[in-house]
Amino acid sequence: MSNFSNQIRASSALIKRLKHHHHRSSNPLLLMQSRSYTTNECHRPAIVQKRSLDILHDPWFNKGTAFSMTERDRLDLRGLLPPNVMTPEQQIKRYMVDLKRLEVQARDGPSDPNALAKWRILNRLHDRNEVMYYKVLINNIEEYAPIVYTPTVGLVCQNYSGLFRRPRGMYFSAEDRGEMMSMVYNWPADQVDMIVVTDGSRILGLGDLGVQGIGIAIGKLDLYVAAAGINPQRVLPVMIDVGTNNEKLLDDPLYLGLQENRLDGDEYVAVIDEFMEAVFTRWPNVIVQFEDFQSKWAFKLLQRYRNTYRMFNDDVQGTAGVAIAGLLGAVRAQGRPMIDFPKQKIVVAGAGSAGIGVLNSARKTMARMLGNNEHAFGSAQRQFWVVDAKGLITEDRENIDPDALPFARKVNEINRQDLREGASLVEVVQKVKPDVLLGLSAVGGLFSKEVLEALKASTSTRPAIFAMSNPTNNAECTPEEAYSSLGENIIFASGSPFKDVDLGNGRIGHCNQGNNMYLFPGIGLGTLLSGSRIITDGMLQAAAECLAAYMTEEEVLKGVIFPSISSIRDITKEVAAAVVKEAIEEDVAEGYRGMDARELRKLSQEEIEEFVKNNMWNPDYPTLVYRND
Numbered sequence: 001m002s003n004f005s006n007q008i009r010a011s012s013a014l015i016k017r018l019k020h021h022h023h024r025s026s027n028p029l030l031l032m033q034s035r036s037y038t039t040n041e042c043h044r045p046a047i048v049q050k051r052s053l054d055i056l057h058d059p060w061f062n063k064g065t066a067f068s069m070t071e072r073d074r075l076d077l078r079g080l081l082p083p084n085v086m087t088p089e090q091q092i093k094r095y096m097v098d099l100k101r102l103e104v105q106a107r108d109g110p111s112d113p114n115a116l117a118k119w120r121i122l123n124r125l126h127d128r129n130e131v132m133y134y135k136v137l138i139n140n141i142e143e144y145a146p147i148v149y150t151p152t153v154g155l156v157c158q159n160y161s162g163l164f165r166r167p168r169g170m171y172f173s174a175e176d177r178g179e180m181m182s183m184v185y186n187w188p189a190d191q192v193d194m195i196v197v198t199d200g201s202r203i204l205g206l207g208d209l210g211v212q213g214i215g216i217a218i219g220k221l222d223l224y225v226a227a228a229g230i231n232p233q234r235v236l237p238v239m240i241d242v243g244t245n246n247e248k249l250l251d252d253p254l255y256l257g258l259q260e261n262r263l264d265g266d267e268y269v270a271v272i273d274e275f276m277e278a279v280f281t282r283w284p285n286v287i288v289q290f291e292d293f294q295s296k297w298a299f300k301l302l303q304r305y306r307n308t309y310r311m312f313n314d315d316v317q318g319t320a321g322v323a324i325a326g327l328l329g330a331v332r333a334q335g336r337p338m339i340d341f342p343k344q345k346i347v348v349a350g351a352g353s354a355g356i357g358v359l360n361s362a363r364k365t366m367a368r369m370l371g372n373n374e375h376a377f378g379s380a381q382r383q384f385w386v387v388d389a390k391g392l393i394t395e396d397r398e399n400i401d402p403d404a405l406p407f408a409r410k411v412n413e414i415n416r417q418d419l420r421e422g423a424s425l426v427e428v429v430q431k432v433k434p435d436v437l438l439g440l441s442a443v444g445g446l447f448s449k450e451v452l453e454a455l456k457a458s459t460s461t462r463p464a465i466f467a468m469s470n471p472t473n474n475a476e477c478t479p480e481e482a483y484s485s486l487g488e489n490i491i492f493a494s495g496s497p498f499k500d501v502d503l504g505n506g507r508i509g510h511c512n513q514g515n516n517m518y519l520f521p522g523i524g525l526g527t528l529l530s531g532s533r534i535i536t537d538g539m540l541q542a543a544a545e546c547l548a549a550y551m552t553e554e555e556v557l558k559g560v561i562f563p564s565i566s567s568i569r570d571i572t573k574e575v576a577a578a579v580v581k582e583a584i585e586e587d588v589a590e591g592y593r594g595m596d597a598r599e600l601r602k603l604s605q606e607e608i609e610e611f612v613k614n615n616m617w618n619p620d621y622p623t624l625v626y627r628n629d
């Protein structure tokens with residue numbers, strides 16, 4: 001079961017990982033001695049059943065000017081390309097000149113006025129040459145993750161009607177009921193490893209964007225390829241269009257989705273059921289990531305499918321793991337042992353899919369550290385104060401959402417703190433003096449000056465502010481606001497990227513990006529390679545623990561509690577290895593392709609990591625061989 005079953009196990013696991021961290025640069029002898037676990041598929045030729053222009057128009061196989069002369073002959077491409085054969089490096093250089101041209105007058109960062117134009121240029125490359133697209137993305141991940149992912153992906157979804165050129169992924173609509181089982185065979189790939197599916201009902205913090213939400217599934221899968229090395233030919237973004245309740249889209253003559261109100265109740269569930277049955281029939285080994293479903297359905301669908309299908313909900317489970325890693329980092333950053341985590345007073349603003357996911361997981365982690373009995377759960381529960389749109393949630397709340405009920409505070413306890421049902425965020429912060437203020441409210445600026453000023457009275461030596469809502473404009477506060485109100489002795493993390501803050505005199509206020517992107521790619525890859533039929537709580541916990549342990553003591557003390565995005569491929573590899581290991585320990589790993597369950601069980605930690613690494617796709621052109629059979 002979980003690696004967090006008690007503080008001792010957690011600490012020893014952390015120490016082990018920290019040790020491991022030190023020789024992460026890998027011992028060449030070790031590498032030479034260990035056998036290779038499955039050949040890297042990139043070195044095998046790829047068989048194509050098309051030739052000539054059809055290849056140039058197929059982004060999965062197109063290499064553009066990098067087709068060698070022999071390949072041009074073999075594939076009837078001679079004369080269809082300019083004669084100068086370019087190396088992949090030259091291709092990238094030429095492309096980057098075009099992309100960089102825009103940046104001459106561009107301001108950096110999230111408010112980049114050219115962000116959409118950059119997305120367009122990248123998207124055009126994605127449409128014509130996938131290998132090159134991912135090479136650009138992987139080599140410049142820090143710069144372009146904010147374009148293909150949050151924040152720009154939000155803008156892309158909002159402007160989808162105007163940006164739409166070529167379709168990408170599959171659309172299942174309420175009109176397709178009864179047809180989905182055959183529709184899945186319209187997708188050209190016989191193998192699909194990862195599906196990210198959304199119904200567009202809550203895209204980032206931008207609300208119901210209907211069919212336009214497909215952009216988020218595409219963006220998440222871009223990270224699956226870039227960070228986890230999932231083969232881009234085996235990813236499938238999916239939009240389930242059951243209508244929209246967004247009045248603007250319902251009235252927009254240019255809207256590309258169904259212009260009717262969302263299906264609800266049993267009718268809605270029947271559509272999702274049919275979709276799940278269809279995709280798992282064609283691709284029994286696929287993993288389905290649910291993304292940006294409104295809370296109302298996020299929990300219900302997760303409970304409905306998680307014991308029968310290989311699926312997870314990223315907003316509920318991925319976010320929870322990232323938050324746990326961040327919260328433990330915040331404890332370490334105070335120079336305190338992790339065993340102090342259950343003493344932290346935590347105010348959470350937002351009780352939706354993300355907020356409740358984090359609360360459940362944080363409470364469980366605390367309870368485990370406290371002995372995992374009923375009393376432990378009770379004590380853990382009293383460390384949280386949850387504020388939603390109606391204020392502090394207590395047992396006095398009418399029609400309380402059942403998912404929030406476990407966190408409703410007892411009225412007598414709250415009265416003793418001079419608080420009551422519906423108390424405002426600022427009052428709660430004033431009275432509780434929390435160690436952590438965590439926002440998953442989708443309300444930009446919610447951590448106002450008044451709230452941040454109130455946090456000055458925190459009993460923590462180094463209070464932590466997690467403004468996790470996306471995209472940028474929805475962040476509960478900016479790092480500048482936090483550092484200027486509270487001074488340098490804080491920990492700050494945001495869901496979308498911000499720049500570090502210059503505090504003067506050479507001091508830097510670090511801005512961490514606390515985003516589920518540090519976990520979901522590794523959860524998906526680890527599940528895939530373990531061959532587990534389901535994604536257990538233990539596998540998710542192992543992923544979170546791995547992320548928590550990734551940062552060294554020195555980094556954490558500097559306020560750096562999450563890795564830089566430039567190391568996302570490395571952290572993803574480690575998270576995936578932790579997930580595989582946990583699946584083996586829980587005896588749910590059934591093996592993957594050439595590696596059966598028995599062989600998997602024999603692997604050492606290093607060998608598991610090598611197995612993961614060897615199964616990560618790299619953006620290199622394969623040799624193409626034509627065969628028509």
Ligand SMILES: NC(=O)C1=CN([C@@H]2O[C@H](COP(=O)(O)OP(=O)(O)OC[C@H]3O[C@@H](n4cnc5c(N)ncnc54)[C@H](O)[C@@H]3O)[C@@H](O)[C@H]2O)C=CC1
Pocket residue numbers: 202203204205206294295296314315319322349350351352353354355387388389390425440441442443446468469470471474494495496514515516517
């Ligand atoms: N950083 C990350 O990795 C992630 C960030 N998110 C972000 O979290 C946000 C929320 O997502 P969900 O929970 O799915 O949305 P949701 O719509 O289900 O929940 C929003 C919650 O915020 C509450 N809220 C609204 N106004 C408030 C106010 N003035 N004060 C306090 N609470 C208020 C609502 O009552 C509700 O409980 C989104 O912006 C999303 O982008 C979500 C997943 C991951």
Ligand SMILES: CC(=O)C(=O)O
Pocket residue numbers: 150203204205292314315469470495515516517
């Ligand atoms: C990051 C993410 O999953 C969200 O904001 O919904």
Ligand SMILES: [Mg+2]
Pocket residue numbers: 204291292314315
């Ligand atoms: Mg999401």
